[in-house]
């Protein structure tokens with residue numbers, strides 16, 4: 001990455017000097033200037049669509065919004081458009097906030113469609129709101145105030161400055177917890193929510209942030225053109241160009257969209273000069289988009305980077321496994337009042353008459369279950385008996401149809417998953433759900449302890465977190481893989497990284513979904529040891545596991561689910577002899593084998 005910054009800095013110096021060295025070349029300056037403008041848009045788009053993975057196909061709308069805001073205000077107030085250009089950014093941001101707050105509450109594809117609809121709606125408004133926009137006649141702005149000899153050089157520097165600011169802004173976002181949260185959302189939104197990422201707020205903020213510099217650039221662009229009209233300002237081709245630029249260069253990377261913007265801009269220019277303009281551009285861009293998706297799905301920069309890494313593999317950083325388990329001091333818990341842990345033996349988690357149906361199937365049927373403070377409680381039962389569904393209901397991944405869930409003295413079934421996480425609920429998954437494109441270390445530090453703005457803007461790895469991540473990775477014996485991509489690890493290793501990830505926030509209650517599945521026996525001993533050690537330090541566990549000897553050995557209490565109902569609960573010894581459990585799950589010839 002350092003190398004990329006150096007190359008970027010060198011390019012910047014060349015671009016800064018170009019008009020000085022070569023002042024009488026208006027044409028290449030003009031081409032570069034439009035390249036800067038496209039790069040501002042593609043870099044901004046990358047914040048919501050690259051980092052967070054929510055593809056906007058109508059992002060050029062913000063350029064139009066910025067142009068119109070600045071055009072209207074400059075004419076109405078009789079001021080130079082450059083003075084009011086920041087207001088173009090502000091208006092675009094406010095509009096993105098409004099749209100985002102409505103659309104980004106939900107997940108999925110609705111966003112893509114709505115962004116196109118919004119672009120078209122903006123055009124219709126600009127045509128019909130004549131008193132403000134002069135309709136199809138458009139708005140004419142004053143000519144640049146500088147002498148003709150300066151040509152477009154001031155615009156060249158204005159757009160270059162905006163590009164530098166946009167790239168710095170994007171780089172800063174990627175370095176914060178906000179940026180890591182966006183990548184987590186892209187990779188697995190449901191999982192991101194359960195590790196404390198307020199997904200709605202993150203997405204809306206990212207969308208708003210992605211509009212600001214485009215809006216401001218739109219204001220400067222209006223002045224550059226000295227004329228704006230609805231068709232030019234809200235053209236779908238503008239949005240397609242942004243997407244193509246970011247995809248070609250490398251979506252989700254810092255410099256990819258900039259590189260892509262320059263390439264696409266050159267192609268666009270070539271189309272205008274050699275192939276007769278807009279129609280050929282549509283054809284070219286369409287074809288280029290297909291080629292990029294087929295042959296460079298990750299974009300140019302990531303492909304080159306992967307090739308470079310293969311040729312120069314990074315040395316593996318080895319972290320010694322700690323001799324003893326280092327369980328960190330927990331934050332002081334008040335002895336009484338809000339936030340105080342229940343007395344040992346009191347229910348930390350209380351599931352009361354909870355039901356969840358999938359169509360005609362009742363997966364969880366009037367389940368009532370208490371997990372007492374300080375215990376390791378086992379949840380066992382045949383395949384399909386509703387154990388994972390119950391976990392999802394407790395952590396908020398699924399809403400319950402009826403019933404109540406209480407955690408640490410408060411009712412939580414109406415709370416979003418991240419709120420439950422912040423209260424001290426952590427979980428692992430039956431099939432691991434790590435963020436595979438992140439490194440192992442990034443995965444471990446990804447969980448968020450609260451949803452304060454200050455936390456969101458803080459460094460992705462702050463203060464003690466690096467040390468804590470090191471300690472936890474050492475604990476599960478994977479320290480030397482800290483810088484590896486999580487997706488490159490074996491299944492068992494991923495399972496262990498997920499355990500380290502859950503431990504990062506030191507939850508009060510940890511829900512483990514089949515911790516032993518796919519893990520080798522020596523590692524299993526280590527996991528058992530870790531669970532016991534944490535439990536001795538006050539952490540409560542609810543464990544789903546098919547390894548019955550392990551459950552009997554580890555747990556203080558066991559509940560048995562069958563057909564979505566609790567058929568038995570109590571100490572392991574009594575449960576394993578319960579005729580109903582032998583009937584429904586263990587079988588009458590079952591004997592506890594050595595695990």
Ligand SMILES: Nc1ncnc2c1ncn2[C@@H]1O[C@H](COP(=O)(O)OP(=O)(O)OP(=O)(O)O)[C@@H](O)[C@H]1O
Pocket residue numbers: 358361363381382383384385386387388389390430
């Ligand atoms: N999203 C869903 N949509 C429809 N049916 C579902 C969904 N999730 C779970 N089910 C069904 O609900 C029932 C309970 O599934 P669940 O995964 O909770 O069982 P489980 O006890 O965790 O099983 P296993 O031990 O195999 O993991 C199953 O019949 C399953 O097919």
